[in-house]
Amino acid sequence: MLNEQLKEKFRQVVENKFQIYNSLFMSLPYDKMTNIGMLLPFLYEESKAGYEAGKDPLQIVEEFFTKHTELRTEEQKLELLFKIIQYIERQVVLFDSIEDAAFSKLHSESDAGTVMQLHERSVQENKLDEIRAKMKDFAVRVVFTAHPTQFYPNAVQGILHDLRGAIMEDSVTEIDTLLQQLGKTPFVNKEKPTPLDEARSIIYYLRYVYYDTIGELYKKLKNRFGTKDYVPNPNIVQLGFWPGGDRDGNPFVTADITLKVAEELRGNILKCYYGHLKNLRRRLSFRGITEILEELSQQLYHSIFHSEELISAEEILSKINAAEKILDEYHNGLFRELLDDFRDRVKIFGTHFATLDIRQDSRVHQQVVDSIISKKSDLNVENLSSEDKLKWLLETDIVLDPAEFESITKETLQSVINVKEIQKKNGERGMHRYIISNSDEIKDVLYVYAFFKLCGYKVEDINIDIVPLFETIEGLGNAQDVMRQLYELPLYKKHIEKRGNYQTIMLGFSDGTKDGGYLKANWEIYETKEHLTKISEEYGIKVIFFDGRGGPPARGGGKTHDFYASQGKTIANHKIEITIQGQTITSVFGNKDQAKYNFEQLLTAGLENDVFKNSAKDLAENERRLLQELAEISFKKYSDLKSHPMFVPYLQEMSTLQYYGRTNIGSRPTKRGSGNELKFEDLRAIPFVGSWAQLKQNVPGFFGFGFALNEMKKSGRFDEVKALYKGSDFFRTLVLNSMMSMNKSYFPLTSYMKNNRKFGGFWNILNDEYELSKKMMLELTGFEMLQQEEPLSRKSVKIREKIVLPLLSIQQYALMKIQKGEGNTEAYEKLVTRSLFGNINASRNSA
Template identity: 80%
Template sequence: MRHDEKTEKFRQLVENKFQIYNSLFMSLPYDKMSNIGMLLPFLYEESRVGYEKGKNPEEIMEEFFAKHTELQTDDQKTELLFKIIQYIERQVVLFDSIEDAAFAELHSENDSGTVMQLQERATQEHLLEETREKMKNFAIKVVFTAHPTQFYPNSVQRILHDLRSAIMEDSVTEIDMLLQQLGKTPFVNKEKPTPLDEAMSIIFYLRYVYYDTIGELYKKIKNAFATDSFVPSQEMIQLGFWPGGDRDGNPFVTAEITQKVAAELHFSILKSYYEHLKNVRRRLSFRGVSEILEKLSHHLYDAIFKEDQSIHSDEILKYLNEAKKIIVEKNNGLFLHLLEDFEDRVKIFGTHFATLDIRQDSRVHQGIIDDILTKKSGLEIEKISEEEKLNWLLNTNLVLDPNDFEGITKDTLENINNIKNIQRRNGERGMSRYIISNSDHIKEVLNVFALFKLCGYQEEEINIDIVPLFETMEGLDAGENVMKELYNFPIYRRHVERRGNEQTIMLGFSDGTKDGGYLKANWEIYETKEQLTKVSEDYDIKVIFFDGRGGPPARGGGKTHDFYASQGKTIANNKIEITIQGQTITSVFGNKDQAKYNFEQLLTAGIENDVFKNSKKDLSQKERELIEELANISFKKYSDLKAHPMFVPYLQEMSTLEYYGKTNIGSRPSKRGAGNKIKFEDLRAIPFVGSWSQLKQNVPGFFGFGFALHDLKNEGRFDEVLALYKGSDFFKTLVLNSMMSMNKSYFPLTYYMKNNPKFGEFWSVLFEEYELSKAMMLELTGFKMLMEEEPLSRKSVKIREKIVLPLLSIQQYALMKIQKKEGKMEAYEKLVTRSLFGNINASRNSA
């Protein structure tokens, strides 16, 4: 489909439907809300015109109250604002559902990045054999995290799910009923969800979206590429899971919670098999076959509901093999494909569904180690070196009893003890790695290895990958030396050999971007990957990179296919592993059509990268030096901004930063460290990026980039940058992703801040860099507008921005009242918190 055809289709399937179904809201039975639908267009118009004229949000809101309502008291006004927020929140859900329902019609099976297009291209270029060869040892893994960027409670997510289906069928009655249900369903969690709640929320998607999606996608790959001598591996598409295992900064994730979540994952996949088997049995009613499948059905049922019963994937496959034999020998292979499809699912999901990862911060581990040494080693730990500590840990034969300790030490030891039980029930794939945040020294990895030994594991029983996570600028710089030392460390080297000479290394994009700015972080990670690839190859170790990328460019995200397809041959490409979080789960992997499409995009990016040669993927020495130069200039500019005395106060006083912790969307605290005074390093990446997004300034997604481009232009070297943009896919992807961040910015919302005596000068610094970056990138790309080549995304953003502009006005108005300490503070603070929800949900991927 051409751009103009797609745009017209979007208009018909999304814009027009939204107008029609939006009118249903007018008649919804809201309490005292009958005229909200009439008032909203007036508030939008007052906002749009007002901001362009430089009015501030308070003036805009007061004009709106005076012209369009007869409200007199502050209480009446805030009551109306809460009703408007509720109304807009539901409009956002409706628009999400309509856009998602149109997905399949706006994307074709032969779009670039799909399996069919990969097959077609491989056939045309006579590279089918090479493609199959790459498939033999390539996989993708999407890891669902609990990071709180999703503001929909479970009840609303389920309505979203049903609303999408009703819209696909154009069932007006059903849509009307669901909108009524939406009108009466609260959008706010009364209390913070527990890690178990977060896990259950994502398990819903595993059961009702990914079980079928991944099964069907695998079948599609098999049909396209299988031959008599080659069948694609069922482990080509994998799922990972963090809720209930990620204890980094989350005191609520305990050993008990981890066990419960592992059990839920196990029972959920058995329930999916049980349901699937019912459908298979309807067709496979042949003598001998039906009895075997009935036995399997009973075995699954008992394993789900009887405590003393269990089942392993090998046992399930044994039943299926017996049944297959009879179908082939006595029933001409009739309906064999149904059984093979079921068998493939069992090989894909095992008895674990998704791999539950453990993650903890290295500094917490160090505290635990010091606690153990103090109580058990007889050494004076204040007087001994780190080397002596490690030496004792790795050579002691002591086996610890968790009950000899308290708090986090006890819980950590219990959790490590439990891993054996989880692997016994869920299979080894059910829990196979331990990730260490803030790694920048070998002791971080060896401490974890030592903890396993202290829990009584023999070296050959440690069936776990120990994964360092390099995330800050210092961590990324240290990565190469840390891995070299580890590979040279005999105990650890033996461990890696037992793990098949494979080493997974995680890289944190979100914290990298927060720490170093957009361009510097992306380049630093690229170079770190190159170094880690080389050092691993030198030691004959297959390295797998696991990228902690957020949804938006400001957190290292952006266009996934383009990002991975642009990495050259200097970076290991054995597997693509990424984190998916919050509303990226619903917006990118939220229904079968979207999920299948986006899994395909990931898979083909990795395969194309090796199979199809393209000079634009590999950077020449000259291109590298130029990116390095640009990255350093932009880093200096971003570092100066971070060092500005108003940087943290601006976020604290002028943005929604302080309110993230009050939203009850995630189980973990929104900042590290205690106390009210916030330091830059205490800021978590999500509230940090989210607060810039709520201000419609998206600073981490572009700041410093435009300055760096302008710097080279002033030196008369812009033609070099132009050549880089045209010649390097990697650099081009960075530019386009940064433009996406800027396209979601709207500085008129905060024009009023330029006159603020405290923050006016700081605001101007941000605005000038935005204007400069926008101008420079348009000049570089030759576009007339941001995201010119992506009309659908641009249209989608435009409609969403229109829906939430009134919400932003309300939020800024409430923040201004709070700054002036006017009226009831509690009510205004509540308005700020409530307006966070709709803004984030509407922006999809902005936080």
């Protein structure tokens, strides 16, 4: 019944509005885009009917030209296709804006996973004190990453923001004007944005969405759970930041860029305080207080525009406290709540706004180590073991000058030196983590410790958490041995004691899925967390897991609340930390309503896990064995696919993989390594997952899962799997997230490939596994359709897929032309690259 009500509400506030405003949109006089709105439905119908009839994109698009246009030359046809892409991109923005504007009407303050629902449940079950106790030992951190999947330029982002507001007000005149602006605003950056541009783009959200969102969420927590004797920790919701600090495989991120981004973060939070204080002073216009707040305002102003005139969070709080004292003594505490709110924001955001992390690949660190030893010792690096190198680094008492070195060594050492300056200006919370990608051994962590020592830091001044990132299946397997060795090492034990006996460990879903397949990666990470929890507890260390989860299920994303709420008591739960990137920022945390709702979902998932007992969160021994079996069977199937001689060539020749690097969407290369030969291990997770998504095949989100389920059925054990689905929240979440990936797949689009002499057999392997996975999961869940229990998500996907189908036809048409070597190859390559934008935006993270 509730599902039917939600579907009806969605129809009213999303579908109907889209039809109304889209009809308005169709009649607008866009530059060189006349009549596109009338032609587009014909291309959609030709595509829909064509794929159902088994036609290929080449036939479909050519028949569209013949039946519905009088265009005959290749140049005319290409011009029309580019115009259609531009038109569809704007339709996607319109739908995004309408759906986002409807968010508060489709979600309630009392939904499952909200603060209100958590409070009501706590009262009913007499658990309020336990929730308060857990809040002291818990936090959520959302980390914005530097991954270049944000396709909307800043100008379009601004229109999207205004359009959403106009739709909420049903202001047809303003919507009409904004759609006209949208029609004339370029959707493509002329040049690739620099890491500083990327940082500024995300700082926009920090300043105009999260400053208020997190402040209001904290106020809600205080009102719901605070007492005379208890105030929730203001650090319970935190922001992290990678643009400008993540130099893993990105040569454009330099030590100087990191300093500039830190300065941007500091400057923008001070601007937030300055604006907030301006409003506060309008109310606190009392003698004694006016003077204090005026002085604080001047200090903030000077600190914003003169970076040498630093102001610390402690100084700001001192002024607020002085004002509060006068307010209480002489003015009856009038407007006290406004002053409290301002103080809470300062406690939450400090002078850092978001914690800027450094990240680098362990293999780069190895090059740096070799370079240092070669230059500063008489030792022959070629003859040294890792242990010998580490011993020399830790025992030598020299202090290095970055100027003595070149390229990456110079940059790495300068980055380490800059940590002290960033902490001085932004506070220690401004930068306190160094993350090492592809961590496999103890040396990967200790090299970073040695870099600080070699840059002149005294042991007591190394105020940094060293965070290993285990991402491949092999790395995950080594994780517990590596951490045990570290915990037993006196030098590291002393360091970790200084850091409060907390150890953050990052686990990479994206590369794990790429390496091991969907089911194996998720189970491997789950078990790794359990092992690391146990080892950490043995040594009296609180472990914090930082998940590189991305957006789509193929990158570890999906329904995040359900995922974290499904983790049982065998996994440490001191903090939930996740990365979000690209379209996840706009689609999940893009405005105040969405951001507040989704921050609450994360927060309550972690709090509920410890306080409310639920047997479905804890895996019994027989359930573990079954999950292990399923993971191994699916891993074997996925590994066979990965080792298929056509795997990399298929992606290279039949997908959009090579076109990601040509888009002006981000400063980051699409692969690690500089060689011309494409190697599987060098593929970055985003273009890897994204290319499958552009093909509408979403292989990393399901491949091997259906095969594993079917193997169980063939051996007469399917009832065991059904019992696992009903009894385990973790397994159920995996199934539902995988179904989300499959629901965004559409194999008829590429069915022409089955006749390809080189790749036909490979395409059939993919298609067969998709059909098998769909069949087995429907049988397992008892659903009649994918995402049956998620009506809003399903309807949203359906409309988006309808909008984007003509775009997919155009992309595949261009790829087929390129493969056949027909016509203007350069123009068709541009067509493929251009069509990436709308496809990604419409799919909201692709899979």
